[in-house]
Amino acid sequence: MAPHTKEHYQIGIICALHTEAVAVIAMLDEPHPKLASQKDDPNDYSFGCIGVHNLVIACLLAGIMGNTPAMTVANNMKRSFPIKIGLMVGIGGGVLSKRSDIRLRDIAISQPTGSHGDKPPIALLNALQSLKIHDINKGIPLEDALTTMAMNNPRMSAYDHLAGETCEDCDVKEVIEQKARKTTTLRVFYGNIASRNQVMKHGITQDQIAKKEGVICFEMEAARLMDNFPCLVIRGICDYADLHKNKIWQLYAAATATAFARILLSFVKKQEVADTPEQLDLQVLDLWKSVLGEKHPNTILAMANLALTWSQQGWSSEAEQLELQVLDLQKSVLGEKHPDTILAMANLASTWH
Template identity: 40%
Template sequence: MSTPPRDKVQVGWICALPEEAAAAREMLDENFGTLKEQNGTDTNSYILGRIGNHYIAIAVLGQYGTTSATAVATNMSRTFSRSLKFGLMVGIAAGIPSPGHDIRLGDIVVSSPAGTCGGVVQYDTGKLVKDGKMERTGSLNAPPRLLLNAVLAMRSSTMTEVPKYLGYMEKAIHRNERTRKTFGRPDVSTDRLFRAECEHPATASTCEGCLPDWEQPRTAREDDEANIHYGIVASGNAVIKHAATRDQLGRETGALCFEMEAAGLMMDFPCIVVRGICDYADSHKNDTWHAYAALAAAAYAKELLDYVPSADLDTEKPVIEVCRRSSTYRVMPQE
């Protein structure tokens, strides 16, 4: 099939890393290749594709950070100004396990409103008060209602039906020898959650010498499915690699994971955040789960689009109009 015109593209899929982009491409029902013509001020590179009835533009940030995410989303809004309706921020993140959330490597976290939070909190923005505590003073937008409705419909369906994202993952993993090597699920023995006080030895390049006694006891799961968690995503420009800091910020924000781009999108770009858990934001070395976690997030995003009716999407205002008509970052009064 020939490449569709730009005005057909209604969904912007944003990712930050090569393995995230590779996972996104595996989810396309049709891949139309690179976009040949775009806005003259747009420095993004796009892969165009189709998932179900939706035409998708995939863009890769090229570097970490909320500022980079903002720039990519702004450029995307220019090139697809007539048609773009919402975005998906899809990729990997560091999990924040807690007594209330049994988060494992390879699981999926989806940004969802909780209390007064729209689903994403920028943990490194606010004002410092007594004892150096950060008082967060901003509120980021929730995902658009169309996507929240799709999430609810998907959650309801997976209570009684086998979710499709599991099949999407299997198909991508087993497509050829290279995809098996890239996206195959790591052995469960490499999913090690260490107690916060057990720091990784500074001189050790791997965790082979990290003792089993250092690990947090956890009940084995009945299967190896990627589980889904809905709640708050913590976003900021600092890489968290310290378990005690992870746990503290988790308690303060109620977040389920850390990542570095979403806050730059939620300010100016109606979207939802889907993250595969690749590590535990601690000092221990583990890059083994990156590609599998990226694939899990991409597979969830593909299934989520099944629950977005094309007719409803056609009636939505383009992203560029939504941004013009509303202030997407609401700063609460400061004392």
């Protein structure tokens, strides 16, 4: 199998915390070797696949959270890769209400409602609709996905839910008693997810915003992403966005969010993640190599076309390396004075300029 290049990665996943990124990496069917980043891209990427989809994963810098750093990471990712759809996967604070009995470890999905909410890519909305139909008929196999994670990385089996901090010092009249569920099955809630640059810890403010906007979850990264990085936000519930916020549930919540992401991707059709010019050039090149061999003029021409596409996309270093290969092949196959060899030299000179 030919090595993967940047053009193979059209789905991007962004995480805020390292624990979230660890969960996503553990959910991969197959990890891929790292690729060199653009010179002006400081992001650290992980690569792999789930099903038929190749994924590039990035995490915010340690200790730096909020929607501005997330937007910076997303913009860097889009400059380095031909991203078509994105996922924000991680943890969030659930909103208790009469309409949604959301609990710790449940999952909140950013499905736009009414006039509120940014619209994720059509491919993700189609996949989401198919998944919801599947849920009614057969359920969502979240436990199977979590088992896959534990098998891929046995250390992830420690991602279990524990008892959280209590409200023993609060006014007992204000304590909300939740009825025990009949099953321990995770539940998925769809609706508006509110984003802000600071952690939501004030219960009264949370209730006011949630009631007015129909919010099911609060988080910190997604608000400014949608315009330039169309994505779906997936949050495992680790607290209730109040003063009892703690980290006890974060690991398990990150795992449940990632489990949903894995299942959702299985409903995304490969053809809905449209081929880019780079991928089409790569397909032509691979076909010519397999049919005619690496030194056939058609194969060399396909290499030159790919280099030109990379150059037009601004990937000068990649274009330069490929054009040097084209020039060496033209010299060895056609000779230094052949018109195609001279053209290859001109293309290389143009890239250098």
